[in-house]
Amino acid sequence: MKMAGDTVKPRLSIPRKWLIPALLLVSILIWAAVLTMPDDKLHVSFLDVGQGDAILIQTPGHQNILIDGGPDPQKINLELSKKLPFWDRTIDLMVSTQPQADHVTGLVEVLRRYKVKQVLEPGVPYYSSIYYEWLNLIKDEKTKHDIAIAGQEIDLGDNIKIAVLNPPSELFQGTSHDVDNNGVVLKLTWGKVSFLFTADIRDEAEFELVSQRASLRSTVLKVAHHGSKTSTSPQFLSVVGPEVVVISVGADNSFGHPNSEVVERLISRLGVENVYRTDRNGTIEFITDGESLWVKTEDISNES
Amino acid sequence: MWLLYISCAWVAGIFLGSKASLPSAIIISGLAPFLFIPLFSNHKNYLIVAGFCLLAFFGGYLCYPSSPPQIDEHSLCFYNDKEPVQIQGLISDEPDIRGKFCFLTFSASEINIEGIKKEASGTALLRVPRYPAFRYGDVLQVTGELETPAPFNDFDYKSYLARQGIHSIIYYPEIEVIDSGKGLKPLQWLYSLRENLANSLARALPEPQGSLAQGILLGMRANIPDSLNQSFSRTGTAHLLAISGLHIGIVIAIVLSFGILIFGRQRSIYIWLALIVIWLYVSLTGMRPPVIRAAIMGSLFLTAEFLGRQRDAITALAFAAAVMVGIQPYILWSISFQLSFLAMAGLILLYPYFQSQGKKGANAIFRDRKTITSMGNMVTDSFAITLAAIIATWPLIAYNFHIISLVALPATFFSLLSLPAIITSSALVALVGLFAPLVAQILGWLAWLFLSYLLLVIQVFDTLPYSSLPVAAIPAWQVWVYYAGLAVAIAILNHRKKSSNLLPKLSAESK
Numbered sequence: 001m002k003m004a005g006d007t008v009k010p011r012l013s014i015p016r017k018w019l020i021p022a023l024l025l026v027s028i029l030i031w032a033a034v035l036t037m038p039d040d041k042l043h044v045s046f047l048d049v050g051q052g053d054a055i056l057i058q059t060p061g062h063q064n065i066l067i068d069g070g071p072d073p074q075k076i077n078l079e080l081s082k083k084l085p086f087w088d089r090t091i092d093l094m095v096s097t098q099p100q101a102d103h104v105t106g107l108v109e110v111l112r113r114y115k116v117k118q119v120l121e122p123g124v125p126y127y128s129s130i131y132y133e134w135l136n137l138i139k140d141e142k143t144k145h146d147i148a149i150a151g152q153e154i155d156l157g158d159n160i161k162i163a164v165l166n167p168p169s170e171l172f173q174g175t176s177h178d179v180d181n182n183g184v185v186l187k188l189t190w191g192k193v194s195f196l197f198t199a200d201i202r203d204e205a206e207f208e209l210v211s212q213r214a215s216l217r218s219t220v221l222k223v224a225h226h227g228s229k230t231s232t233s234p235q236f237l238s239v240v241g242p243e244v245v246v247i248s249v250g251a252d253n254s255f256g257h258p259n260s261e262v263v264e265r266l267i268s269r270l271g272v273e274n275v276y277r278t279d280r281n282g283t284i285e286f287i288t289d290g291e292s293l294w295v296k297t298e299d300i301s302n303e304s
Numbered sequence: 305m306w307l308l309y310i311s312c313a314w315v316a317g318i319f320l321g322s323k324a325s326l327p328s329a330i331i332i333s334g335l336a337p338f339l340f341i342p343l344f345s346n347h348k349n350y351l352i353v354a355g356f357c358l359l360a361f362f363g364g365y366l367c368y369p370s371s372p373p374q375i376d377e378h379s380l381c382f383y384n385d386k387e388p389v390q391i392q393g394l395i396s397d398e399p400d401i402r403g404k405f406c407f408l409t410f411s412a413s414e415i416n417i418e419g420i421k422k423e424a425s426g427t428a429l430l431r432v433p434r435y436p437a438f439r440y441g442d443v444l445q446v447t448g449e450l451e452t453p454a455p456f457n458d459f460d461y462k463s464y465l466a467r468q469g470i471h472s473i474i475y476y477p478e479i480e481v482i483d484s485g486k487g488l489k490p491l492q493w494l495y496s497l498r499e500n501l502a503n504s505l506a507r508a509l510p511e512p513q514g515s516l517a518q519g520i521l522l523g524m525r526a527n528i529p530d531s532l533n534q535s536f537s538r539t540g541t542a543h544l545l546a547i548s549g550l551h552i553g554i555v556i557a558i559v560l561s562f563g564i565l566i567f568g569r570q571r572s573i574y575i576w577l578a579l580i581v582i583w584l585y586v587s588l589t590g591m592r593p594p595v596i597r598a599a600i601m602g603s604l605f606l607t608a609e610f611l612g613r614q615r616d617a618i619t620a621l622a623f624a625a626a627v628m629v630g631i632q633p634y635i636l637w638s639i640s641f642q643l644s645f646l647a648m649a650g651l652i653l654l655y656p657y658f659q660s661q662g663k664k665g666a667n668a669i670f671r672d673r674k675t676i677t678s679m680g681n682m683v684t685d686s687f688a689i690t691l692a693a694i695i696a697t698w699p700l701i702a703y704n705f706h707i708i709s710l711v712a713l714p715a716t717f718f719s720l721l722s723l724p725a726i727i728t729s730s731a732l733v734a735l736v737g738l739f740a741p742l743v744a745q746i747l748g749w750l751a752w753l754f755l756s757y758l759l760l761v762i763q764v765f766d767t768l769p770y771s772s773l774p775v776a777a778i779p780a781w782q783v784w785v786y787y788a789g790l791a792v793a794i795a796i797l798n799h800r801k802k803s804s805n806l807l808p809k810l811s812a813e814s815k
Contacts, residue, residue: 074527074529
């Protein structure tokens with residue numbers, strides 16, 4: 001009958017009909033993967049996550065290191081997705097420089113969504129519900145959990161290294177803010193280019209680092225504590241001798257960060273074009289081959 | 305037909321009930337038409353229907369709960385805007401996560417005032433940080449100040465919450481978890497399944513693709529960035545994110561289109577297929593009231609289609625609306641209810657007309673080439689659905705959201721192309737992710753592709769100049785005039801169709 005003809009005919013033509021779109025999809029996917037392949041340079045991105053820190057390091061050897069996650073679970077995911085290729089769901093090392101919410105909140109969300117191989121944190125005694133949530137997740141996911149101590153070194157291959165400069169083996173006690181001062185300070189070096197990530201440390205920890213003659217000299221400095229006036233002392237700045245600085249700060253934040261005195265100190269030393277701010281420049285990406293340094297920023301229209 | 309009139313009278317009665325108060329004895333006047341039956345026995349049927357309509361009208365009117373509930377020292381809102389209190393209770397709904405924070409629906413059982421414990425009842429909304437995460441069924445001890453919900457901008461937050469039975473709100477209370485797993489077991493199971501499905505999407509996909517998939521597949525819009533939400537509104541495609549009548553209507557239509565392609569004219573098979581797909585989908589979306597409502601309407605639509613009786617579909621729709629409004633009068637004021645009702649009415653009344661016109665056009669252009677014609681039909685069908693839904697809903701959207709999208713038709717059309725692929729591929733990712741996260745990640749690449757396509761479409765249309773017009777406040781009467789005009793146009797269209805005895809192509813096919 002008519003019925004039989006109607007049902008059989010399309011069935012025969014289905015494979016042929018669907019082959020073309022299927023092949024098309026696969027080839028688009030392959031192209032998308034190829035186009036998002038990482039290059040052979042080192043990328044350090046200061047992510048625009050509002051009032052907080054979040055830094056992503058992507059090495060030529062394909063490793064992803066995330067230092068802090070900022071205060072906003074949504075923003076960190078969006079920013080990470082912009083920088084990581086769509087097929088990459090792995091963070092090789094997650095660092096929480098200190099346990100406060102503006103560093104760790106985003107990390108909770110990242111831990112839920114990405115395969116995190118290892119975490120590093122100062123391990124200072126501190127209670128907050130978000131920090132405990134993060135610790136519990138690490139336990140649940142059975143992620144390797146290390147405590148940062150000055151003197152450790154992390155080898156990322158291709159002669160790229162991260163040195164841990166702070167906290168000291170004997171944690172700061174009785175300073176103006178122990179949690180801030182015990183923050184994890186890292187120095188990333190590749191050839192002639194180096195980055196110093198100073199977390200939220202205050203002048204006490206800065207002074208200690210200077211007096212220990214730690215090798216602080218760096219090309220790029222992440223200004224400590226969102227440019228607060230309790231950090232980035234002139235002495236520390238002259239020992240580090242950066243060519244470029246980055247202030248990771250949210251627009252119109254309630255803390256009054258960054259402090260205008262600190263900003264002026266930086267501008268008078270480096271020139272206004274070498275002072276980058278995430279509230280003005282958006283996400284700031286540094287690209288280096290170990291010799292030269294390139295900077296990529298987003299232009300931010302006045303969004304609050 | 306009489307069911308249609310009675311349903312309409314009932315809904316109108318409930319609407320009036322919110323506006324005015326009349327003595328309850330007025331319902332007796334509904335009996336009046338019956339008195340005339342002996343006098344005008346020729347018109348007996350009309351009189352009976354008229355009588356029932358009046359009864360339904362005043363019944364609906366009386367049904368509206370006009371008097372506010374009794375407030376005493378055992379009800380939670382009694383303590384609004386006073387000293388901080390300590391309350392024990394249960395999280396009685398799925399936590400509503402919003403970016404940085406989260407809303408918990410908290411049903412009180414006990415209140416502690418100055419050391420004296422009292423039984424308490426009532427529901428409060430708790431605004432809490434996103435972490436630590438709470439779950440449906442957690443028993444909490446909450447310390448904080450109960451506040452009466454304050455209006456923000458021009459939005460009447462108080463009545464909005466009151467319609468959901470919530471009269472108090474607590475901002476960032478101190479919370480101690482006492483117990484967990486005290487909710488209804490099936491709901492607990494369903495919510496945790498939903499959470500796991502959402503997690504497997506989040507793990508497999510980058511952002512905003514992941515949250516887009518959560519929105520489209522599971523109706524979880526919480527993680528979708530505001531800027532993206534606005535892009536969807538400006539391009540007139542926000543309905544893609546809300547699982548409403550339109551959404552389910554589109555899913556049905558797409559299943560039907562594919563059903564026709566695969567099973568040919570075996571109508572019963574693809575109708576059943578669509579029914580199964582809808583209800584599977586409903587359980588996936590967490591059996592939320594708006595989704596169930598949309599699915600009931602969708603199922604009624606399908607059944608009407610199965611019977612090949614267009615008029616019965618609109619009656620069934622009116623009846624479904626009457627039942628739902630009868631159970632929860634407040635949903636009459638919910639925008640999502642109004643939109644899903646109108647979109648469905650648009651689909652029933654306008655879609656067949658557009659579809660037959662589109663088919664005529666496709667046949668005229670492609671004549672004998674069968675595969676191209678069927679492809680052409682799929683395209684015109686999608687256009688017909690979109691157009692029918694847009695014509696039925698745009699004034700209401702303009703009235704409520706102060707926006708008219710000028711690119712809604714092409715934007716919806718191009719987004720629609722990806723919707724079945726997005727729903728299928730992200731459903732696969734979510735399900736497989738429960739068992740094999742690695743496989744899900746690879747499947748996720750496919751879902752990523754479709755979701756990125758949708759994002760591209762939305763962004764391209766959003767950046768076009770004049771993609772949307774902001775409109776000033778529209779007076780309600782203009783909206784009413786539009787719908788009255790639309791109703792007249794549809795009536796004329798149907799009348800002409802009947803008089804020229806031109807049956808729509810769809811019902812011709814059913815024979």
